[in-house]
Amino acid sequence: MFLTLSLNLCFPQNNSNWSFSNPQSFGGDYIDFEFINENTGYAVSQGQILKSTDSGTNWKILKYLNLPKNVIPISIYILNDSIIYIGCNMGYILKYFNNKIIILNRNNFNFDEFRTIEFINENIGFAGSNRYLYKTTNSGETWISINPLTINNIFKIKFVDMNTGFLTSELGTIYKTTDTGVTWLMNKFPNSYENVKDIFMINENTGIVCGTNGFILKTIDRGNSWYEINSGFSDQFFSVNFFDENNGVLVSKEDSYILKSKIFITNDGGESWNKIDSIDKMFFCCAEKLNSKIILGGKVGFLAEINRQFQYNQTTKYQVPLNAYIKGMKFFNENTGYLVTDTGHIYKSINKGNIWNKISESPENLSIVSFDFINELTGFVIGKNENSVNLIYRTTNLGNNWILDSVNINNSISQLNFLNEQTGYLTTQNGFYKTENSGLNWTLKNSSSFVTRELKFTSLDTGYCIKGTSLMKTINGGLNWHTLLQQPSGIFLMSFLNSLTGYLFFDNFNNRYLFKTTNGGINWSYESFYDRVEYVSDFYFVNETTGYILSDKVYKLENSGETITPIHLTQNFRINDLYFYNEKLGFFFNHTYGELRAPVLLKTYIDGNVSVENNS
Template sequence: MAILQQLEKLYLPRQKAIKKEEVFTMKKIVLFIILAVIVSPCFAASTWTEQTNYSVGANGFHDVFFLDSSTGFVCGSGTKILKTTDGGKTWTEKLTGDAANVLSGIYFPTAQKGYAIGYVGGSGAGLFYTTNNSGETWTVGTAPGTENLQDLMFTSADEGWVCAQGLEALNNVYYTQNGGIGGTGWTAVTVAANPETISFFGTYFLDFSNGWVVGALGSIYKTSNAGTDWTRQGADVTGQQLNDIFFIDSSKGWIVGDVGTILKTTNGGIGGTGWTAIFGISNEFYLRKVHFVSASVGWAVGYQNSDTPQPLILSTTNGGDTWTEVTTTLTTYFNSVYFPDQYSGYVVGGQTSGWINAPVIYKYQTDPTVTAKSPSARYQGWSGNITLTGTNFISGITVEVTKTGGSGVTASITRDSATQVTVAAVISATATTGDWTVKVYNIDGGTATTTFTINAPPTFTSVTRYHPTYGSVSWESQGTFNRLVTVEGTNFQTGAILTFTGGVTASATSLVSSTKVTANTWVPLAETTGYKSVTITNPDAGSATLANFYEVRADSGGPTFVTYEVTGAVVESSSIKLTAFPQIKVTLEDTTGLSIDTLNFSVYVPYPPAGADSYYYKFTNPTFTVLSTGSRVTKAQVTGYLKTFKNFADPTIAEVPIDGILTASSPKAMYFYAEDDGSTPSSTLYSSSVYFQSAGPAPISGTSNVALVGGGGTVKPGASQDIQFESKKDLTGKVVKIIYGGMNGFMANHDVPVRKVGGVFARAVEAASGTYIYKVEAKATDLFNHGLAVGIYRIAGFVDGEMLFNTKYVVIP
């Protein structure tokens, strides 16, 4: 009975006498947790640390409350109230009084207005204190009743509730609507009808009208009308003393008490199953306080009433369904717990074994983290903001930007939120280049680091392109397309971009070295002549400009488009429809000479604005047919198949089939472009409105989409010629029966294996229309393998009795 007697003498908050029959012995469960790092969704790289930066003598702490991650309060015996404004790094005493008196609870409904309650040592009469200046000074007020006040909860600056451990036949619950001022500041309410006398140790209110009180004999009472009526909840769940209650919202709540009691509700405690007991908690655990930071993560504290009593901390990460014990080397029993956020929390205690007063403040701390930064690099002479994204940035955070042996950087920091800070940096023009360390300091001592790179800005000396006659020049003609230019200077970076004034566009910038980059340019036909300024910009925003350096000259000379022809084109009223991947045949004329070796023949589709998301296709192996006479080629026909387009802004990405660019819903202008000496380009507008719409699959019979490959449609007796045709069917491994017919009737019957055509064009056709391209070898021989006589024949091919093609076949001498 020694423990019981000392408890009664000390009037410990939320603690009733422990009867011998209530103490259940069992093997102590030791759950080993490495305190240095607790791995959970919220508690990565976190530590528990005892704080010793205060002096209160032999006075224990009974409650803790924080306004935010920086400012908080503890209260306890000796009428003590301590305050911190730096996350527990330092504590300052704000109230002290009679050594026998105990402050058992503290609460701040606003940043300025706060309340503390307790009791007078020996008599058990209540104590009540108020502050209106954020706890800097405290004023004693009139306590309700004559009871030992245990817990409080305020829902506004002036409206609140307290509950008490009864020494008389009272129900021990009071409320105020004026902050407890004056003799009429408190109103007693009847929770349960007399003669039942219940001590209440915990209270929680969602608002002034809706709340709960919990206490002795498993008592849980709820009111929905500001205490006029009370309904008992969970009457059959437990008969143990209940010491505290906490709700994260109107539905989810938890209660803790003696003999391993933890209760949970997900419906506000309504109904016979509104509160459920959590099993697996040791009967030796006596829990005094519970606090949750989310619907999943919470903490409960108290002590373990074993042969050698020990302090107790339990944590949960699944809404209180299971709990884990956090072991500690401390010996002081814990009375209260409070987490201002998911990254930091405080546990306070007041007695050691034998119930000897011994204060303790135990802090849970998660260091801040930096998970992202923007920008990550800038250049000498830059000033601006660096945004750091991460976790656990608390009020009062500071920053330090350093580099060993470095100079030229100053910085300040602004906390935007717990997950973002802004570092205002000023980098001098002579600042040391390289990686700098950016270190942020929380006021509670937690730190996080990242790096920031300072580069030398680029310098710009020239922009040139190659001219076959004049060599390196810094001018271009109107209408030039896909021209390679070279930029020279210093401090260029991968990802640098080149821009021109006016409508000149550069793309595909490539870093050759830190002193050289290359890019492709396009000068629109309508671009104004004159000098253009050129700017190169690195990814770190460092840039250099050559003002009025690159000249655009008028278009002159160059090849002339005489005629052009596009297969599969249907001329409509205001547009041109391409029904198949076209063959483009142009006739060019240039009195200065044409050569297949220097001719650049392309098709391009400019999107407005000029140069943005433009597409082109450069024919790499066009057919070149000379049409002029004499030693100098002045007129020629150039033929190529248009299959796909390249993206001008990024030619490295995959080519796009033409029907992905020229669509019926969005027809585009299409140009033909030619230059024959690298300096005098020409272009002609094929149409301002071109789109692609397939004519459909190749017919089973007839002559559409059938071509004789090689020989121009003629063959000599006994020789072979490939027949190319299209089909929607997969003919892989099939044999085609080729039948020849002439003036004398049936001439031959050959079984020939079919060959599927590969290559970019065939794959593009297959992807666009699901049509395959095949070839078969047609040999000009009769049934006896003799060469066919000279003449015109009809040739047809069949697979499984179905005709695949039917075309003309000419045998020549």
């Protein structure tokens, strides 16, 4: 019988219960940031404005942007401690004022992409886009186009005083004004096809610009003329900053699909440059001077610093960067938990996941598939080495030493989980293995014909598994299995709370159903989800009535699925895994490179009906 139920869609308020958890600083990208004094700085990411009051050591969310779909922040300008301008794509300029976000004069902007904003006082400002140069004389209430000559693709606007300013553009072109932007003089470098991405004036006369394919120009006469510097590199230079007249830092980035950044330094005023570091899986987008250091911000919510001695530090004063994807998580109580990344790093938290510290690395540079800890000292990691050989390692001292288990498994291992400290299960393509002595020995329990995707034992005797398009159950420890539900095609996912109560999600692209049993699979009730979600990549129930579904968004299910609520995550993260220790403490994360998205770890901690944000 098909059940027709009312759909109750709830839209949460902006004070989301979900917050970013170390080692990932904010989970998203630092698009741009700026400091107004030695202590106070602001940053804009894809979903919020962030503020630091301790020289960038810690950051708190100042305001959620709540932008329309496909609108992304690109640039930020800090006028003072209470007024911030943010340039976006799709013709949006935002103004943060009196703790409110105001959309400025969008009707005149069409689909401009605002890459740079600069104000010379509270009233007069400029905004450069991929189409035009705009000017305001009334604090952004109205804007007029003042396009000098024919300018496209403005990348940077920089004023050195009330009258004199520069803007950088494509084809090796720099423009200069000496009358507050009324007129502009073009200075085009001959035979250049490069995009000039950034400009930094070291003093009133000397400046450096950088651009694509290793392009660097320098002026020593206040921008009246420029000469080319042979950098010796072909990198995509993106941002430049100087400590003093001699010592400077330059960063490059590859395109968004490569996720790689390089850092270059000079100690002769920019006449020559040397590469000091190259970082995979992320890139820097901006460089900002702060006292005796230059801070770099970029993808993966990542900050780094370089001091005057050009000592590059990824971690000093900043949270440990999560430049890898989470493969699993395990908590033993509300405070103590572990996570492992695909690169084999193991982290530990002792404060509900607010801060994670790396404690060890797995051996042999394994590509991690799964892990589990049975107590706070003893754990297992499984994965493949560089020769694609399946290996299982065990530690009894929190990863200080690892012991290679002798079990020989030729087929791929998909899952490892322990029911208790003695009994654990390995799911493979040719059946499952069981240990009854804390992993010292493993025994194959089924033949190669028993191919299972997911296995869950709720007691020593009772277990459930997904085999093809069937849900199966055992009541004798896995010796025999019988079919509970079967479909000719489609995908099954399961979440069992105990031996009696469980949920099953079925999707064959034509129909989507959420099944529930309270008597071990003898009887099932169900809800239709065909018009509710586009697809389901995973789901989990934290108690008999409340669960979460991962789809194009993250949804919370209540009343056994009758009520579905999209969760506000501040950014359009692609989440594909989740872990809950109990009803209050839970985490969302992604564990694959899908669409080359940056790694992210989100945490919730809910005490009854009171939500607590933990912006670590």
